[in-house]
Amino acid sequence: MLTAIxxxxxxxxxxxxxxxxxxxxxxxxxxxxxxKIDEYKxxxxxxxxxxxxxxxxxxxxxxxxxxxxxxxxTFEALETISTTITQTxxxxxxxxxxxxxxxxxxxxxxxxxxNGVKVSGASIVGVHMEGPFINPDMCGAQDTKHIQxxxxxxxxxxxxxxxxxxxxxxxxxxIEFVKNLNKKYPQxxxxxxxxxxxxxxxxxxxxAGISHATHLGNAMSGxxxxxxxxxxxxxxxxxxxxxxxxxxxxHTATLELFWKVKKExxxxxxxxxxxxxxxxxxxxxxGQNVTVSSGExxxxxxxxAGSVLRLNHALKNMTMHTSMSICDAIYSVTEGPAKxxxxxxxxxxxxxxxxxxxxxxYEFNIHKTIVNGVVVYSS
Numbered sequence: 001m002l003t004a005i006x007x008x009x010x011x012x013x014x015x016x017x018x019x020x021x022x023x024x025x026x027x028x029x030x031x032x033x034x035x036k037i038d039e040y041k042x043x044x045x046x047x048x049x050x051x052x053x054x055x056x057x058x059x060x061x062x063x064x065x066x067x068x069x070x071x072x073x074t075f076e077a078l079e080t081i082s083t084t085i086t087q088t089x090x091x092x093x094x095x096x097x098x099x100x101x102x103x104x105x106x107x108x109x110x111x112x113x114x115n116g117v118k119v120s121g122a123s124i125v126g127v128h129m130e131g132p133f134i135n136p137d138m139c140g141a142q143d144t145k146h147i148q149x150x151x152x153x154x155x156x157x158x159x160x161x162x163x164x165x166x167x168x169x170x171x172x173x174x175i176e177f178v179k180n181l182n183k184k185y186p187q188x189x190x191x192x193x194x195x196x197x198x199x200x201x202x203x204x205x206x207x208a209g210i211s212h213a214t215h216l217g218n219a220m221s222g223x224x225x226x227x228x229x230x231x232x233x234x235x236x237x238x239x240x241x242x243x244x245x246x247x248x249x250x251h252t253a254t255l256e257l258f259w260k261v262k263k264e265x266x267x268x269x270x271x272x273x274x275x276x277x278x279x280x281x282x283x284x285x286x287g288q289n290v291t292v293s294s295g296e297x298x299x300x301x302x303x304x305a306g307s308v309l310r311l312n313h314a315l316k317n318m319t320m321h322t323s324m325s326i327c328d329a330i331y332s333v334t335e336g337p338a339k340x341x342x343x344x345x346x347x348x349x350x351x352x353x354x355x356x357x358x359x360x361x362y363e364f365n366i367h368k369t370i371v372n373g374v375v376v377y378s379s
Contacts, residue, residue: 002029003373004040008048008359011055012349013335014327022053024355026373031351046375048359051367054330055348056091056356057311058337060164061128061214061242061269063096063285065276070095071286073107075115082119084277086369086377088270088310091356092123092346094163096271098286099131099142102154109158116161121376122369123356125343126163130214133177134194135168140219141305142194143286150177152184159185163341166214168195169205182209189340194219195230202233212340213241215271216258218249218304235261240340242267245317246309248296252321259322267340268314268332273297273306312364319364 002023010017010031021037023030032039063069066084068077078095085093095116097108109127116124131142133150150173155162165188169175178190192205193214198221213220213234221229234241235258243250243258245268250258259266270276275283275292283290283297290297290305297305311333318324318332338347345353355373360366369377 001025002040002043003046004037004043005046005048005053005357005359006034006037007050008053009050010053010349011327011330016327022349022357024373027355028349028351028353031349046368051359051361052326053349053357053359055334055346056358056369056371057089057333058125058343058346059085059090059093059270059311059333060267060337060341061096061130062093062272062276063098063306064274065272067274067278067283069274069285070097070112071100071104071108073104073111075111075118078112078115078124079119079121082124083121083376085311086121086371087277087366089312089358089360089366089369090122091358091369091371092125092343094126094128094341095124096128096130099134099139099146100286101146102148105129105132105154109161113158113161122371125341125346127158127161128164128166129162130166131194133165133167133171133174135171135196137196138168138194138219138221140194141285141288141290141299141303143288150174152177152180155181155185155188159188162188164189164191164212166191166193168192168197169208169210170195170197170201175204175208178205178208178210187342192220192230192234196221197230199228199233202230203237206233206237206239211239213239215249215269216241216243217254218244238265240265240267242269244269244271244307244309245314246295246307247317247321249304249307255318256322259318259324264331264336266332267336268311268318268329270309270311270314271307272309275308277310278308312360312366316364
């Protein structure tokens with residue numbers, strides 16, 4: 001049976017429409033003017049009551065939520081993450097692994113391949129491997145004892161599900177690995193992160209095939225006027241990047257700078273760990289204790305350890321603290337990541353696209369989340 005969403009402020013691209021009705025089943029069937037709704041007499045009705053309606057949010061970097069983590073390597077963990085993040089408006093995500101033992105990574109990837117298609121909330125559209133091919137000097141919350149030299153062996157086994165890899169191109173064999181992987185698996189997005197590369201080393205990585213940067217400004221060589229580092233290289237080149245807009249990982253003035261320079265190349269992520277959408281307390285990340293307090297997640301040594309950011313809160317922060325408009329912000333979590341991952345039928349409300357949508361108010365409180373035409377969250 002078809003469903004119609006009426007009385008919504010529909011966001012498509014740079015426009016907001018107040019007189020449109022979206023008709024859908026598991027796909028977007030039609031978008032019509034309000035006075036044409038009688039053409040679909042058998043539709044069930046969702047009255048948006050003036051709320052905004054956009055395509056569902058896509059998180060390309062999330063480790064966990066709801067006290068579950070991708071590295072738990074169970075269906076139950078993936079299901080918990082998938083259902084929990086629907087309350088943030090997220091309808092699709094990359095299940096993100098981290099630098100742990102080869103056996104742990106292998107189990108996590110096997111589990112995603114086997115069980116990723118079975119989740120009932122937000123869709124798992126692939127894997128983001130954050131590590132293990134990183135620089136120990138910029139490990140962040142990643143455990144240095146599990147860092148590996150870049151190798152195609154692990155990627156060869158899981159090239160069907162891996163969509164993004166965060167790596168440090170300056171490590172031994174890094175540039176050769178980037179060139180070989182980019183040639184063999186061009187569908188996999190290579191992202192610079194956890195890297196201490198010089199400006200010139202980062203450019204070498206871009207020239208070899210890196211096209212993205214992971215949580216810009218965090219766990220990478222910073223900008224100095226005589227040594228621009230990875231941050232300078234990203235800002236001075238046409239690659240895309242993502243940012244943790246929780247105002248903890250990144251200062252609000254820096255968020256504005258990144259937006260002004262990168263524009264549509266800037267995507268928003270959460271980098272959420274298992275404490276996402278949970279109360280303050282002590283949790284684990286890659287076998288290490290993480291204490292969550294006042295919106296911050298830190299290891300025992302004080303190091304930031306991922307985040308507890310919700311994607312709808314990232315949108316609110318960007319529209320509050322930067323010159324980003326609501327349409328710009330929505331692009332950064334919908335069409336932008338869909339294009340980056342080549343998700344051909346996601347990222348916008350267009351006839352024939354997947355019926356992944358979210359209804360929210362002006363403060364980005366989520367009213368309803370719809371995945372493949374099914375209401376999976378309602379406030």
